[in-house]
Amino acid sequence: MALQQERRPDPDEILDSLKRDELRGRRGRLKIFFGMSAGVGKTYSMLKAAHEARSMGVRLLVGIVETHGRSETEELLAGLEVLPRKTEVYRGTTLQEMDIDAILNRKPSLVLVDELAHTNAPGSRHTKRHQDVTELLDAGIDVYTTLNVQHLESRADTVAQITGALVRETVPDAIFENADSVELVDLPPDELLNRLAEGKVYTRERSQEAIRNYFRAGNLTALREMALRIVAERVDHQLRDMMRARHIPGPWKSGQRLLVGISASPNTVKLIRWARRTAYTMDASWVAVYVERSRPLSTAARERLAGHVKLARDLGAEIVTTADEDIVEGILRVAREQNVTQILVGKSAHRRPFTSHLLDRLIERSGELDIYVVGGDDEPHGSSRLIRLPEIRSGVTQYVSAAAVVLAASLALYPMTSALGYQTVSLILLLTVVLLPLKLGAGPVLLAAALSAILWNYLFIPPQFTFAIGLLQDVLMFFLYFCVAAVTGVLTARIRAKEKAVRRREQHTAALYELTKDLSLARSQDEVVRSAVMNIRKSFEADAVAFLSEADGDIFTGAHPASTFATDQKEFGAAAWVYWNEKKAGRFTDTLPSVQATYYPLSGPRYPLGVVGVHSPGGERLTTDQEALFEAFLRQISSALEREQLHDLTRKTLVVAESERLYKTLFDTLSHEFRTPVAAILGAADQLQRNPHTAEDQRAEIVGEISEAANRLNGLVQNLLDMTRVESGLLHIRRDWCDIADLVGTSLRKAEDFLGNHRVRVSVSESLPLIQADQGLLEQTLINLLRNAVLHGRGATEVSVDAYADQNDCVIAVSDNGPGIPPGDIDKIFQKFYRSQAANGGGIGLGLSIARGIVTAHGGTITCSNRAEGGAQFTIRIPLGSPPPSVEIT
Numbered sequence: 035m036a037l038q039q040e041r042r043p044d045p046d047e048i049l050d051s052l053k054r055d056e057l058r059g060r061r062g063r064l065k066i067f068f069g070m071s072a073g074v075g076k077t078y079s080m081l082k083a084a085h086e087a088r089s090m091g092v093r094l095l096v097g098i099v100e101t102h103g104r105s106e107t108e109e110l111l112a113g114l115e116v117l118p119r120k121t122e123v124y125r126g127t128t129l130q131e132m133d134i135d136a137i138l139n140r141k142p143s144l145v146l147v148d149e150l151a152h153t154n155a156p157g158s159r160h161t162k163r164h165q166d167v168t169e170l171l172d173a174g175i176d177v178y179t180t181l182n183v184q185h186l187e188s189r190a191d192t193v194a195q196i197t198g199a200l201v202r203e204t205v206p207d208a209i210f211e212n213a214d215s216v217e218l219v220d221l222p223p224d225e226l227l228n229r230l231a232e233g234k235v236y237t238r239e240r241s242q243e244a245i246r247n248y249f250r251a252g253n254l255t256a257l258r259e260m261a262l263r264i265v266a267e268r269v270d271h272q273l274r275d276m277m278r279a280r281h282i283p284g285p286w287k288s289g290q291r292l293l294v295g296i297s298a299s300p301n302t303v304k305l306i307r308w309a310r311r312t313a314y315t316m317d318a319s320w321v322a323v324y325v326e327r328s329r330p331l332s333t334a335a336r337e338r339l340a341g342h343v344k345l346a347r348d349l350g351a352e353i354v355t356t357a358d359e360d361i362v363e364g365i366l367r368v369a370r371e372q373n374v375t376q377i378l379v380g381k382s383a384h385r386r387p388f389t390s391h392l393l394d395r396l397i398e399r400s401g402e403l404d405i406y407v408v409g410g411d412d413e414p415h416g417s418s419r420l421i422r423l424p425e426i427r428s429g430v431t432q433y434v435s436a437a438a439v440v441l442a443a444s445l446a447l448y449p450m451t452s453a454l455g456y457q458t459v460s461l462i463l464l465l466t467v468v469l470l471p472l473k474l475g476a477g478p479v480l481l482a483a484a485l486s487a488i489l490w491n492y493l494f495i496p497p498q499f500t501f502a503i504g505l506l507q508d509v510l511m512f513f514l515y516f517c518v519a520a521v522t523g524v525l526t527a528r529i530r531a532k533e534k535a536v537r538r539r540e541q542h543t544a545a546l547y548e549l550t551k552d553l554s555l556a557r558s559q560d561e562v563v564r565s566a567v568m569n570i571r572k573s574f575e576a577d578a579v580a581f582l583s584e585a586d587g588d589i590f591t592g593a594h595p596a597s598t599f600a601t602d603q604k605e606f607g608a609a610a611w612v613y614w615n616e617k618k619a620g621r622f623t624d625t626l627p628s629v630q631a632t633y634y635p636l637s638g639p640r641y642p643l644g645v646v647g648v649h650s651p652g653g654e655r656l657t658t659d660q661e662a663l664f665e666a667f668l669r670q671i672s673s674a675l676e677r678e679q680l681h682d683l684t685r686k687t688l689v690v691a692e693s694e695r696l697y698k699t700l701f702d703t704l705s706h707e708f709r710t711p712v713a714a715i716l717g718a719a720d721q722l723q724r725n726p727h728t729a730e731d732q733r734a735e736i737v738g739e740i741s742e743a744a745n746r747l748n749g750l751v752q753n754l755l756d757m758t759r760v761e762s763g764l765l766h767i768r769r770d771w772c773d774i775a776d777l778v779g780t781s782l783r784k785a786e787d788f789l790g791n792h793r794v795r796v797s798v799s800e801s802l803p804l805i806q807a808d809q810g811l812l813e814q815t816l817i818n819l820l821r822n823a824v825l826h827g828r829g830a831t832e833v834s835v836d837a838y839a840d841q842n843d844c845v846i847a848v849s850d851n852g853p854g855i856p857p858g859d860i861d862k863i864f865q866k867f868y869r870s871q872a873a874n875g876g877g878i879g880l881g882l883s884i885a886r887g888i889v890t891a892h893g894g895t896i897t898c899s900n901r902a903e904g905g906a907q908f909t910i911r912i913p914l915g916s917p918p919p920s921v922e923i924t
Contacts, residue, residue: 060174061171061172061174062170062171062172062173062174062175062176062177063171063176063177063214063215064167064171064176064177064179064209064212064213064214064215065083065176065177065178065179065213065214065215065216065217066150066179066180066181066210066213066215066216066217067079067080067083067178067179067180067181067217067219068180068181068182068183068210068216068217068218068219068261068264068265069180069181069182069183069218069219069220069221069261070182070183070220070221070254070257070258070260070261071182071183071184071226071248071249071254071257072182072235073221073226073229073230073234073235073249074219074220074221074226075219075221076180076181076182076219077099077100077101077107077148077180078104078106078107078110079217079219080099080146080148080178080179080180081099081107081110081111081114081146082110083178083217084096084114084144084146084178085110085113085114087144088113088114092143092144093142093143093144094114094115094142094143094144094145094146095115095117095137095140095142095144095145095146096111096114096115096116096117096145096146097117097132097133097134097137097145097146097147097170098117098119098131098132098146098147098148098149099111099116099146099148100148100149102235104234104235106234114146117132117133117136117137117140118133118136119131119132119133120132120133120136122155122156122157122158124155124156124157129155131154131155131158132147132163132166134159134160134166134169134170137170137175138169138170138173138175141173141175142175143175143176144175144176144177144178145170145175145176145177145178146177146178146179147163147166147167147170147177147178147179148179148180149163149179149180150163150164150167150179150180150181150185150205150209151163151164151181151182151185151203151204151205152203153202153203154166156628157628159611159625159626160624160625160626161624161625161627162203162205162624164205164206164209165624165625167179167209168209169615172615181205181210183257183260183261183264184197184201184257185201185203185204185205186204186205186207186210186264187204187205187206187207187307187310187345187348187349188207188307188308188310188311188314188349189260189264189307189311190204190307191303191304191307191308192260193257193260196253196256196257197248197253197257199248206348206349207310207314207349207350208348208349208350210264210268211268211314216265216268218261218262218265220258220261220262222258223251223254223255223258224251226249226254227249227251227254230249267314267315290316290317290318290375290376291318291319291320291321291372291373291374291375291376292309292312292313292316292318292319292320292321292374292375292376292377292378293320293321293322293323293365293368293369293372293374293376293377293378294306294309294320294321294322294323294346294351294377294378294379295322295323295324295325295361295365295377295378295379296322296323296324296339296342296343296346297324297325297339297342298331298335298336298338298339298342299338299380300338301380302338302342302380303342303345304380304408305378305379305380305408306322306342306345306346306349306351307349308378308408309322309351309378310349310350310351312378312406313350319352320350320351320352321351321352321353321354321368321372321374322343322346322347322351322352322353322354323354323355323356323364323365323368323369324339324343324353324354324355324356324658325356325357325358325361325364325365326355326356326357326358326535326658326659327357327358327359327361327531327535331657336655336657337655339658340622340655340658343658343661352372353662354368354372355658355659355661355662356368357535357536357538357539357659358532358535359528359531359532359535361392362392362395362396362399365377365396366396366399366400366403369403374403375403375404376403376404376405376406377396377400377403377404377405377406378406378408379393379396379405379406379407379408380407380408393407432474432475432477432478433477433478433481435473435474435478436470436474436478436479436481436482436485437481437482437485439466439470439482440463440466440467440482440485440486440489441485441489443462443463443466443486444463444486444489444490444493447459447462447463447494448493448494451493451494456490456494456495456496457511459490459494460490460494460511460515463486463489463490463515463519464486464515464518464519464522466482466486467479467482467483467486467519467522468519468522468526470482471524471526471529471530472526472530475531476524476528476531479520479524479526480520480524482519483516483519483520484516484520486519487512487515487516487519488501490512490515491503491512495508495512496508538659542659542663545569545572545573545663546663546666546667546670548569548572548573549565549566549569549573549667549670549671550670552565552568552569553565553566553670553671553673553674554674556674556678557678558678559582559675559678559679559682560594560596562671562674562675562678563580563582563594563596563597564596565674566578566580566646566667566671566674567580567594567596567597567598569667570646570648570664570667571598573663573667574648574650574656574660574664575650575651576648576649576650576651577598577599577631577648577649577650577651578597578598578599578646578647578648578649579593579594579597579598579599579600579601579605579609579631579646579647579649580593580594580596580597580644580645580646580647581593581594581609581613581644581645581646581647582594582643582644582675583613583641583642583643583644585679585682589610589613589614590609590613590644590645592606593606599631599647599649601631601647604628604629605629605630605631605647607626608620608626608629608631608633608647609633609645609647611625611626612633612634612635612645613635613642613644613645614642615635616635616637616642617635618632618633618634618635619632619633620632620633620647621649621655622655630649631647631648631649632647632648632649632655632656633645633646633647634646634647634648634664634665634668636668636671636672636675637672638672638675638676638679639676643672643675643676643679644675646668646671648664711743711744711747712743712747714739714740714742714743715740715743715744715747718736718737718739718740718743719740721736722736767807767808767811767891767892768808768810769806769807769808770806770807770808770809771804771805771806772804772805772806772807772809772812773804774798774802774805774837774844774846775798775802775837777809777812777813777816778796778798778816778835778837778846779796780809780813781813781816781817781820782794782796782820782835784813784817785817785820785821788820788821788824788825789820789824789833790824791831792824792830792831792832792833793831793832793833794832794833794834794835795832795833795834795835796834796835796836797834797835797836797837797838798835798836798837798838799837799838799839801839802837802838802839802844803839803914805844805912805914805915806915807892807912808888808892811888811891811892812888812892812912814884814885814888815884815885815888815889815896815910816835816846816848818882818884818885819848819882819885819908819910820833820835820848822882822908823848823849823850823852823906823908830850830851830852830905831851832850832851833848833849833850834847834848834849834850835847835848836849839914840911842913842914843894843911843912843913843914844911844912844913844914845909845910845911846909846910846912847907847908847909847910848907848908849901849905849906849907849908850905850906851903851904851905852904852905852906853904853905854900854901854904854905854906855898855899855900855906857900860898860899860900863882863898864882864883864885864886864896864898865883885908889910889912892912893912893913894910894911894912894913895910895911896908896909896910896911897909
């Protein structure tokens with residue numbers, strides 16, 4: 035008996051399932067009431083479902099419902115809260131649309147939005163109503179909506195062929211496929227025709243016209259079959275998703291990957307839709323490839339191409355742009371790089387030699403790849419001609435220039451015919467034709483080759499001024515000349531075109547390299563934005579504006595100062611929408627197209643990093659390859675901003691860790707240092723309370739202990755206060771003329787209590803002038819250094835104080851003859867609360883930090899070192915400044 039192996043779950047499938055579940059948890063749920071055409075009862079069914087939801091306590095709001103005067107539908111609106119519509123005035127006409135902002139402010143649980151494929155009035159936030167629905171879903175609001183089969187993007191062409199009516203309003207298939215629920219509202223064609231005849235769908239006059247045209251029995255049957263098939267395909271996909279989720283064995287993936295070539299041709303729309311349907315049916319991924327050639331596209335062609343790219347992206351294709359003069363080579367190269375298994379190409383109903391040649395070469399060189407050829411539409415009405423003029427790709431100026439150069443060269447050579455001979459003249463003319471491709475295209479070069487051959491025959495080959503050729507060798511030479519000139523010129527033009535394509539790719543690579551280099555050198559978010567704006571301006575010749583999110587992920591409050599494009603409130607609103615929705619919007623898009631710039635989100639792993647807007651001074655949109663380059667720019671900019679945010683977060687984390695360390699050190703030190711004097715005071719006070727008749731000498735001794743402990747406690751508190759003044763910048767220096775000898779003497783007298791049995795050696799230079807300083811603070815600094823020498827100079831018996839002038843500085847050095855400072859502590863000894871492990875007990879590690887703060891406030895420096903003869907030395911250097919004014923004594 036065969037062993038049945040257990041199928042292990044695919045980690046990628048599990049991860050995708052978790053991501054989908056997480057996304058569904060954040061988004062609202064979408065239910066589509068789907069039908070074959072108007073009049074089947076989609077809105078009626080939606081309103082009935084709304085009443086059921088309302089009866090279960092769901093907070094429901096009618097965003098927009100079109101009843102079209104149908105009494106049955108209007109009756110169902112009773113009892114439901116209907117949101118007032120927003121009015122838009124366009125060319126003197128008042129239009130009413132759904133108020134999406136009011137819905138977002140009300141935040142209902144469920145909203146009804148009729149006619150998903152509707153096109154909004156100009157001036158609305160979004161061009162299409164399905165974009166409004168997407169925003170509501172992103173906000174966590176459930177939506178009920180209606181949709182006819184003819185409005186699905188991939189089915190629009192098929193419906194147009196069936197009914198003869200052009201479908202202008204479409205919805206991307208991805209919205210239908212990602213809907214949480216689809217309810218098919220079905221009605222037999224006969225019943226629908228009866229409803230039309232009774233005036234329950236349109237008015238009687240309009241119903242008669244509809245029955246004669248769109249609502250014919252055959253059309254309705256075909257549309258009904260299409261709707262049923264679409265729903266069946268959706269159920270089949272849901273079944274396979276369920277089998278994947280439950281790990282039921284089966285052939286889940288076919289491994290198919292499709293590629294479709296797109297261009298500016300109007301027939302590309304049908305090809306893209308056909309590819310989408312095929313990919314969906316085969317459950318395959320697909321790639322849309324545009325091969326860019328050196329010749330520039332017209333403005334209209336660029337607009338069409340941008341629309342085709344957007345359509346392919348909306349339908350779920352991966353967009354790839356490559357540059358190549360040979361379209362076949364470009365498509366096959368991308369196909370192999372993308373691991374494509376099938377290539378879809380279109381053919382026109384009127385096959386042309388050029389199209390046939392491309393198709394034949396593609397089939398011949400495709401190897402193991404499968405090629406599907408999709409039939410194209412007939413030419414648009416009014417465009418067919420008996421004689422079709424060739425498209426002038428190089429421009430009229432280049433053709434005129436080529437003819438002028440050849441004519442000028444021929445006229446210049448004509449007087450020298452007898453001296454050179456007509457054979458030599460042919461070589462000179464051939465050289466002229468060969469040089470023309472360095473500046474002109476292939477078409478002008480062919481014209482130059484033909485014209486030069488004709489002029490050479492007419493002006494130079496005997497008999498002159500006739501097109502007749504007397505000798506057979508001249509006839510052969512004439513034809514060979516034309517062939518060599520044409521082939522050489524065209525090959526040179528092709529090489530030049532490929533060189534342009536390579537140079538353009540090199541420029542894009544160099545631009546991306548320059549951006550990456552500048553971003554890598556940036557050390558803050560401000561520098562990242564400045565580098566980004568500078569590179570965008572240099573690479574795309576466009577102004578840029580950047581908006582960065584706040585550190586906590588909140589929305590920005592204004593544009594970055596490095597921006598080169600000034601924004602108003604309307605532009606700011608568009609950028610804010612892009613930030614919250616993380617989708618492109620603005621000019622040349624369907625969302626907020628009335629603003630001046632196009633805005634792109636900068637996405638981060640946790641929350642949006644910001645928004646970048648691009649505005650071309652000439653008002654032109656980015657080309658397809660520029661769009662791809664700009665998206666690469668955005669990825670690099672986002673990575674750099676994320677890197678700097680992580681750096682800031684790391685720095686803050688280190689600061690917090692250091693603060694926690696200092697807090698623990700301070701708490702441990704204070705708890706120890708405060709406990710000793712407090713315990714001494716409490717013990718002495720308790721002894722006095724218990725023995726009120728203590729002898730006078732014992733009482734004096736106890737009072738002395740209390741005084742000593744209180745002084746120690748006061749010193750600790752004073753050090754903490756002084757450190758707080760130093761760090762907060764509240765330490766004010768009151769400068770006055772000070773005598774260093776007097777300052778040293780006063781400090782030693784105040785330090786007599788803790789100097790004890792230490793010998794003190796003092797050396798103050800008599801030539802040391804007066805300095806302007808705060809004598810009280812410098813005394814405190816000197817006392818702290820003396821205390822440090824006594825407490826931490828283990829075994830020290832002598833303390834030395836030296837003061838002298840060194841160039842423009844007053845130097846005060848305090849040293850001892852102890853063991854010195856451990857080498858590892860020299861760089862840390864002035865830090866707050868730092869105490870060497872070898873130090874004696876006592877102190878909280880603030881004396882030297884306070885000393886450094888006081889000296890720094892005087893504009894000086896303090897250092898420590900170990901003496902060669904043994905012991906530690908602390909050196910203070912304070913600028914002498916100008917000498918004090920002389921005072922005349924009379």
